[in-house]
Amino acid sequence: MDQKTVDKKAALISAIDRCQNPFIIAQMEAILQREQVLSPIGKLSKDYPLLLQVQSNRDISLQTGLRIKAVNKLTKYQEIIVWPKFIIALIMLVIAAAIINNFSVNKGELQYSSFISSLAVIYGLLWGLFVLDALMVIFLAYTNKIKIAQSSFIRKLLCLIFPPIAIGQRHLLEPGKIWLPFYAWSKCNEGLFNHLKKQFSIPMIVIALLIIPVLLIEWQFYEEVETFLNTDLSLILGLVQGFIWLAFTFEFLLLIAIANDKFNYIKKNWIDLLIILLPFVSFVRSLRLVKVAKITQLSRGYKLRALLMKAREGFIFASFFYRLLAVKPDYQIKKMMKKLNENQKEREIIEEDLAKLSSWLNKRNTDQQDL
Numbered sequence: 001m002d003q004k005t006v007d008k009k010a011a012l013i014s015a016i017d018r019c020q021n022p023f024i025i026a027q028m029e030a031i032l033q034r035e036q037v038l039s040p041i042g043k044l045s046k047d048y049p050l051l052l053q054v055q056s057n058r059d060i061s062l063q064t065g066l067r068i069k070a071v072n073k074l075t076k077y078q079e080i081i082v083w084p085k086f087i088i089a090l091i092m093l094v095i096a097a098a099i100i101n102n103f104s105v106n107k108g109e110l111q112y113s114s115f116i117s118s119l120a121v122i123y124g125l126l127w128g129l130f131v132l133d134a135l136m137v138i139f140l141a142y143t144n145k146i147k148i149a150q151s152s153f154i155r156k157l158l159c160l161i162f163p164p165i166a167i168g169q170r171h172l173l174e175p176g177k178i179w180l181p182f183y184a185w186s187k188c189n190e191g192l193f194n195h196l197k198k199q200f201s202i203p204m205i206v207i208a209l210l211i212i213p214v215l216l217i218e219w220q221f222y223e224e225v226e227t228f229l230n231t232d233l234s235l236i237l238g239l240v241q242g243f244i245w246l247a248f249t250f251e252f253l254l255l256i257a258i259a260n261d262k263f264n265y266i267k268k269n270w271i272d273l274l275i276i277l278l279p280f281v282s283f284v285r286s287l288r289l290v291k292v293a294k295i296t297q298l299s300r301g302y303k304l305r306a307l308l309m310k311a312r313e314g315f316i317f318a319s320f321f322y323r324l325l326a327v328k329p330d331y332q333i334k335k336m337m338k339k340l341n342e343n344q345k346e347r348e349i350i351e352e353d354l355a356k357l358s359s360w361l362n363k364r365n366t367d368q369q370d371l
Helices: 003-018 022-033 035-047 073-102 113-141 150-161 164-168 192-208 209-219 224-228 235-260 262-270 271-277 277-284 295-317 319-324 329-368
Strands: 177-180 186-187
Touching: 003 073, 022 035, 035 329, 073 113, 073 235, 113 150, 113 164, 150 164, 164 235, 177 235, 192 209, 192 235, 192 319, 209 224, 209 235, 224 235, 235 262, 235 271, 262 271
Parallel strands: none
Antiparallel strands: 177 186
C-alpha cells in the first residue's frame, strides 16, 4: 500500500470517527461487508486508475443570466433574434393546439371553418420566417467561416419540421448553454433541469386534474350541463382540452431542450409524450383511416390515465405538497428506499462483474508468464 493510499485511509478513519449520521455509517458498513467480494477490484485498480474515480460528476448548480460575448456576426444575429423567435414559436404552439384540438371535437369529425383556415395560413406564414432564419444562419456561418455546433444545427433543422421546438434555443456555438425567457442564457445541467421541473410541478398538477370534470361531463352529464349553461358545450370542453395539450407540450419541449440525455428523458417521461400524441388519434379517425367505433372513447380513457399519472409524478418534485395533502411520510420513504435498493442491486452486479473480469485477467497473466 503506497503512502497516498495510507494517508487517504487515515483521513477516512478520522472522518468516520466524527460522523454522526447513522445512514452514512450503515452504507459504509454494507461496503465493508463486501470487502472480500470487492478485493479483486482493488488489485485491478492498480492497472486501471479509472476505477478509483467514484465521485459523482453531477452538476446541480443553477447558472442563469450568463453573459456570452457576441464575437461575430452569427452570434450577434442570434442575440437579436432570440426573443422574437421564442415569441413566434410560442404563438405557433398555440395555433397548433387550436388546429389539433379542432380534430377532437364533435365526435372526432373533421371541421372546416374560416377561423381554422385563417390559423393554418398564419401558421404557414410564421413557418416561412423559420425557413428564412435557417437560411440566414447558414449564410452567416458560411460567409464568416464559422462552424456551428452539430447538436445546435440538428436542432435548427428540426425546427423546420415543428417550429415550436424553438421554445428552447441552444447557443449556436456553445450548445451547453440555452436561452430561456427571464433567465437569459443558462447552463444546461441537472441544476437547471430540476429547478424548472419543480417550477412546473404544481401548475401541471392543477392542469392535469382539469381533465376529470371534462371527462365526467362528456361521459355522463353532457346534456344536463349544456341545458343548464344554455350554450355550445363542445366549444368550452374543446378549449379546456386544447389548453391541457398546450401546457403539456410546452413543458415537454422546454425540458427536453434542457436535458442532455434526451433519450433517457423520453424514456422516463413517456406519459408526457403520450399526452401530446393522443390528439392525433382523433385526427386519424377524422380522416377515416382507422374505423373503430370506440376509438374516441378509448383515447379519452388513456388520456385520463396518463394525466393522473403525470399528476402523481408532480407530487415527487413538490415535497411540500406531500404535507399539504397529508401523505404519510413512511409511505414515501418506502417508495424511495425501494428505488435505492434497486440501484444498489444493479451496482453490486456491476461490481461483481468487475471482480470476475479482474480474476480472469490475473489468470490470463499468470498463464502467459508460465509460457
